[in-house]
Amino acid sequence: MKMRPQLFLVLMAGLCVTSTPLKKSEDKKKLLLVSFDGFRWDYDQDVDTPNLDQMALDGVKAKYITPPMLTMTSPSHFTTITGRWVEDHEVVHNMMFNTTTNLKVPHKQTLKRSEWWDNGVLPLWITAQNQGLKTASVFFPGGGASYRGQAVNRVLVAEVGHPDDNVTEWRQNIDMVMSWFSQEDFHLVTLYFGEPDNVGHAKGPDHPDRKKIIRQIDDIIGYLREAIDRHNLADSLNVIITSDHGMTTVKKRPQVDEIILNKYLNLLKLASFEILDYGGFGILTPRPGKEQEVVDALSNAPNLTVYKKHEIPESFHLGKSERLPPIVVMADLGFNLNSRLIVYVNKGDHGFHNGEMDMKTIFRAFGPSFKKNFVSEPFDSIHIYPLMCKLLQIQPEPHNGSVDATKDLLWSGGEPQRAGLSVALLLSVLVSSLWFS
Template identity: 70%
Template sequence: MKSELLLVLVLSLCVSSKPLSKKRTYNKLLLISFDGFRWDYDQDVYTPNLDELVKEGAKAKYINPPAITMTSPSHFTTITGRWIEDHGVVHNLMFNTSTGKIIPHKGTLKQSEWWDNGALPLWITAQNQGLKTASFFYPGGGVNYTGQAVYRSLVLSQNHPDDNETEWKQNIDTVMRWYTEEDFHFVALYYGEPDNVGHAKGPETPERRKIIEQIDRTIGYLRDAIHKNSLTDRLNVIITSDHGMTTVKKSPEVEEIKLNKYMSFLNLSQFELLDYGGYGMITPKQGKEKEVYDALKNAHPNLKVYKKEEIPEHFHIAKNKRIQPIVLFADLGFNLNSRIILYINKGDHGFSNDEMDMKMIFRAFGPDFKKNFLAEPFDSISIYPLMCKLLGVIPEPNNGSLSDTKGMLVDDSDAGERIKVSLTLLIMMLISNII
């Protein structure tokens, strides 16, 4: 009689509980990247909408970009959760060291061979698991991965304006329609500011502060659009960036780094990627590697030079075949000039990700995020497992950690899954004992 009562109890528990196999419903996700949005850009500008997001959701003190603090490498780290040496996008420029051919950043956006190196971006992984995804100008979204394309992708044209506020709002309206009328699950949306203003005018200028005000208005428009489209309880939003920005140090205040002063490119270099911020690579002519290295190693007090095998492991770049034999990093604010001083930018990036000026913003809000939550800094690779959890996607192998971000979630643990597993085991044990 006792065993019969126990069996009835177990069976009633199964009936009264939700079915263990019932699939959870996941909310939609919007990832927005504002290129070059330094972590502290909102601190000297009136930003009521960004301030409101702090109350409505989660904020990280700042985010650490990957070692190569450039647009393409950093964005691809976010969307794959992989270090640069794993995903292979090692520069904004696509290059061929044998032919010397270099393709500018926007020219790479439809070049599959530059992006498709074995690391699958979230768009493709989510699609393979039944979700509908889109890339709106996001770097890497306009190419094929093992023959698969993002379900919908829009790619920046060569002369596309980056600062048109009217268009910014129209882009948000388009994305809202994708969610409401076409049932998209994940969209990555990219804006080219404040990067362009930071380059052209410098980060500590009225022009940069003005573009941050424009970004804040756009975020206000986004919040209103989410409400008007009845997505408040169904859409999570992550707002972040790819790198920061710093003021370029110019003569006569400093001794600029002019590499031609220390070595002959004509005689020693087969190929170089320089004149592009604080990071560069050189492929010496055959048998000339030691001569190039020795010429540059102690040439300038604000220049660090590494043989490929000497690159610090925590940079996570050395193991990729696209990294050239000689790698150079300049100190903060010092540009690498190869032959002549021709750099016209007043602000730049590409410097060490340890520098505070290279850190970037992180905000998140929506039904799955806690309110008024301040997170400690974390690496941008950990945005990927966070997005996978929000979408219910089984992630590809990645270098991120959900432990970096799960504290900001309403469901900040795997307790529910553990309860289901424990309950299942308990039921099996009880039935086994009864039988």
């Protein structure tokens, strides 16, 4: 029995090609990170979402993910893009503040303030750029700042008053981002949408308008997938869709006592700085020598827990922060903090303990590097950063996450499926050729 030498050479060449790993720079996959602010983990379960459902079949999803403490927009997004706990990256609130000068800057006005974001921890954009990749950010918190003097290659920052629910702009932004990937060879783009957070705050998570905005989000997911195909990016672009926190109903009923902290202590006399009218999370600097008196007084208030900073549970990953004031106050789920007067108008909010299911959020992903129709167990959002570094094939900065938490989401070794005959099939052909020759 003799095998034709030409066939033997062809088969052996096939074996070598199939077992050769992807090395060339042009084989690097691109990555789009999409965040829908305030998308609670179960928001798609009471709404018809055909595009999200199909995306789960074509990719992977987690049952839910746990955001960091704090469950606020800026701290949570910065954990995702740096892989660091809040006590490490020091973006400890949506508001920029200074406890000495009493400076307080609203959220959207902080987005270009590098002094708030640049605390020694490098976000993924800069790490990727330092390793030869092109990056961009569209409205993503932290993208508008500079880090050690270096800015993100291309940035759009939402201005104060910018509408978050304009579906025409949503589509335009997707078209723009797809052209950056396909025509300008960008490798990483982060794309932020301000919904369903706004609707959740204004109407509450159970309102019909929240369901309406989820349907709008599902439509834009369908548009995104169509745009990926139009730009011939299906084989080169990985997409991660996630969020920063969930949302809960604020208990505004006549039988529920509002938390007004000035009932329990004289804030003017005992505190030199506070942010207490901002949902379920508050911070406070006592006047010299008054720390224990403040703690004792606040311990008598209902529906909240008060911590000295150095006594915060280690699992919160907040206690080592140098920027946080000495006292941290956290309301029970659904209760909002008021300092002196009831000025709070939201019907839904976040900022509560990240162990609460209402604070959990979503994770979906698809693309050539991800498995199909795979549901993973829950994991912490801190682990998204090393996953993104693996997808981009770059060396990460020091971080608190682990690639082991997300390894089951990927094809073996994170490499995409590859075309061509498998080793097993080639061996089968080889045996058959020997048998019948």
